Amino acid sequence: MGLIELGYDDWFEQKRGEIRRPDCEVAKITRVDRDRYLVLNGETEVRGEPTGKLLFSADSGQDLPCVGDWVLVQYHNDGELAIIHAVLPRKSYLRRKSSGQNVDYQMIASNIDRALIVQSCDFNFNIRRLERYLVITNEGGIEPTILLSKSDLVSPADLESMIAAIEEAHIGAPIIPLSNLTPDGLDSFRAILERGKTYCLLGSSGVGKTTLLNSLAGKEIFETNPVREKDSRGRHTTARRQLVVLGNGSLLVDTPGMRELGLIGAEESIDNSFSDIHELSESCRFADCTHTHETDCAVVAALEAGTLDEERYQNYKKLLKESAYHQMTYAEKRKKDKQFGRMIKKAMKLVKKK
Ligand SMILES: Nc1nc2c(ncn2[C@@H]2O[C@H](COP(=O)(O)OP(=O)(O)OP(=O)(O)O)[C@@H](O)[C@H]2O)c(=O)[nH]1
């Protein structure tokens, strides 16, 4: 297997040339487990470690390597350690707001051709959460497919109504129902996986992402676990993001279920994902219409006529508000960081003068 089988192409080769590090080799990040990395050069998979320079020059979490990244490395210790000097630009990416109080980006994966958004047919099924995932894939320039997993848990009629609910919500992504317990859905899913293309599994903890990966691989590559409670809280079996090469030559990234999927500055992607609402808003009388109390508001008119779903509209507003709020905090933080950097530089100069 070579780099091309892992998705390397002329686009990346050109970016590599622009970085001007002929002393480095190309490799792909195949696993990220907190600050530990694995890199694969097509033949061997070894531990990777970013240089201090790469870590210190990172302005935000999105400048750090993530699974799927092409990186420039130098091998040490008889080829058993790859020192990571640079990350090549990404063709596409999945990122979110890092969890907790800190407002920064966290990379989920990069250079993904298709995101597989998994929701199980039980209590996990939730259109509003689906909408959030779609904003995230739109932002990173990735086509989504929705996988309705554990279809064995519901009747065919219930499954039909779930699919209808997704379609009625103006969600245009392809939908594939499947069960890891029966082979039919699995086969039609396997058929969409193309050689040399990279897919990323996304979805809450316990929906069966790793089980699906194991089923496709035909063996237990990673550990899976039963869902303990009804809401699956506290059960996170997969702890790292990892890329696996399947038998048919396609590449699959498994990720841990994420409880939070915060947005930062994603207003444009939100408008793209909610294109029905965005289109309506273009017919409002006022260009700065907030779609609340204005006269001749096309959005409010659609809500009243029942052609726009109230919950979809509320989620649209909620996501916009959250995204703008995080963007403000993020911009402020970066400004402060820069000011601090300049202050340190000045102080260093003074020290050197003495
Ligand atoms: N009924 C049913 N159960 C399934 C199916 N697929 C997986 N499960 C079960 O669901 C539980 C969770 O599966 P995992 O594959 O560990 O879920 P995950 O999405 O990888 O979870 P995290 O790693 O925590 O994000 C396991 O007990 C699986 O056996 C399915 O198609 N039908």
Ligand SMILES: [Mg+2]
């Ligand atoms: Mg898992």
Ligand SMILES: [Zn+2]
């Ligand atoms: Zn309006």
